[in-house]
Amino acid sequence: MTAIENTALGRLEKESRLLNAVFKGATTKPGRFGFRGDVALKFQTQVADEKRPPDYSIEQVLTIAQNGERTIPVLAGYLHSFAYLDDVATVLDGALSPIGSYFIFCNNIDLLAKYRVKLGDINFHVLPCDESTVWKELMDLVGLNKDDVKKLDPAGKLDYLLDATKDLDLSYDEISYDDGLKRMEAVKNRNENRPV
16 A cells, blocks of 8 residues: 655645545555645645635646655646746645656636746646646647546546656747746636626
8 A cells, every 4th residue: 555655745745735635545556646636835824723725726736656756757737827836846846856747737828828937947837727627638638538548447547647648748838937927817717707
C-alpha cells in the first residue's frame, strides 16, 4: 500500500492543502499515489477553531506521485486567475521538477492563447479554460476520448490520462510571468449566466 507520506504529496497533505478530493489513494501502478481535488494556495485567517475555505486554490487538480520520489512528475489544474501562477510555484516549491509536465488551465487568458511560462527552473504549460473541466481539456489535449477510459476505475482513469500526458511535446511560445500578467484579461465570474 502506497502511503501519501512517502511521496511528494506528503508535505501538501501535512499542510492541509489537499482539499475536496474526488480521488486520493493508491493507483493501479505499483508505488504510485494519485490525487484529484483542489490544492489550497492561500489560506484565510482562521478565527479560533473555525475552519474556513482557502482564499484560492489550484482547482480540479489531477496528479500522481511515486513512492520514495521527491518530485511530482505530472500535474494539471485550473486557476481562476493567471496571477496565481506565482503562488503555485511558491507553494509547490521543491515538489516540482525541471523535467516534469505541468499544465495550468486559466480562466482569464485569451481563448486562443497557449504559453509556456518558466518560474525558477520549472516550466508550466498555460492554457485557456472556459466553461469546461481540466479533465475534459486534458483528454482533448492528449487525444483521448471517453471510450478509452470508460471501463477503468477512478484510479485507472487517472493513471491512463496522466501517463498519456507525460509524452506530450508542446512547443508553445515562452513568455515571462510578467508578460503573462500584462496579457491576462479580467477574471470572468463563474456564476454569471447560471440559473438561480
